[in-house]
Amino acid sequence: MGVLPIIEEEFLLTGKAKLELRPIAFLGELSGLAAQAAECANEQGRFWRFHDILYANQGGKGSDAFSREHLQRFAVALNLDTAAFASCLGSGKYASMVADDTNAAQQRGVDSTPTVFVNGKEVGGSLEEVRAAIREGLGPGS
Amino acid sequence: MAPKPIKGRRRAYTRWWVYAAGAAGGAAVMALFVIVSGLTGGETEDPSVVVPVPRPAGLAQEGHVLGSPSAPVTITEYADFQ
Numbered sequence: 001m002g003v004l005p006i007i008e009e010e011f012l013l014t015g016k017a018k019l020e021l022r023p024i025a026f027l028g029e030l031s032g033l034a035a036q037a038a039e040c041a042n043e044q045g046r047f048w049r050f051h052d053i054l055y056a057n058q059g060g061k062g063s064d065a066f067s068r069e070h071l072q073r074f075a076v077a078l079n080l081d082t083a084a085f086a087s088c089l090g091s092g093k094y095a096s097m098v099a100d101d102t103n104a105a106q107q108r109g110v111d112s113t114p115t116v117f118v119n120g121k122e123v124g125g126s127l128e129e130v131r132a133a134i135r136e137g138l139g140p141g142s
Numbered sequence: 143m144a145p146k147p148i149k150g151r152r153r154a155y156t157r158w159w160v161y162a163a164g165a166a167g168g169a170a171v172m173a174l175f176v177i178v179s180g181l182t183g184g185e186t187e188d189p190s191v192v193v194p195v196p197r198p199a200g201l202a203q204e205g206h207v208l209g210s211p212s213a214p215v216t217i218t219e220y221a222d223f224q
Binding site for chain 2: 024066105
């Protein structure tokens with residue numbers, strides 16, 4: 001089981017913490033395209049559903065798992081407005097935003113992903129480290 | 143001789159039940175499909191795509207933020223989807 005489902009159950013579902021995801025693109029052109037696609041899904045209120053389908057269909061660096069054709073298939077599978085999605089992705093309207101976010105992350109010291117901050121402080125990515133940082137943020141007795 | 147018309151009527155009676163059972167089965171499959179589609183937000187099935195299970199309905203999702211906006215702790219994750 002990954003870190004996120006456990007954090008979700010322990011801290012997000014209980015209202016103790018919220019998770020903000022910032023997509024960045026370190027691993028090449030298709031990383032950027034996938035991040036743009038997530039923004040296009042966000043226009044339809046389906047950012048997290050698209051996030052989940054991307055992770056469920058990852059192919060690793062160098063694969064074509066996030067080609068335009070595959071991203072469009074994900075949109076179909078999630079029953080998005082596929083014409084709007086294709087138009088959004090084709091326009092490249094989020095390309096500069098993803099590039100700016102990636103640059104901003106690098107300036108903040110992010111040089112690998114996933115990189116996690118809790119209340120602004122970078123923490124290691126293991127479950128125990130994230131859990132400890134959240135409990136520290138919640139204060140005594142949490 | 144035995145009355146043949148009775149035998150014929152019994153065959154027709156049996157067929158009627160077979161058709162009825164088939165129709166009921168078909169309706170049950172359709173109903174199940176509609177229920178499952180509703181639970182997954184009407185998402186469609188493509189065998190080449192893995193569609194993950196939806197998150198619990200009680201978990202707030204707003205833009206890039208998962209969880210209650212008023213939660214006291216903020217986790218920020220930088221992620222490369224690939």
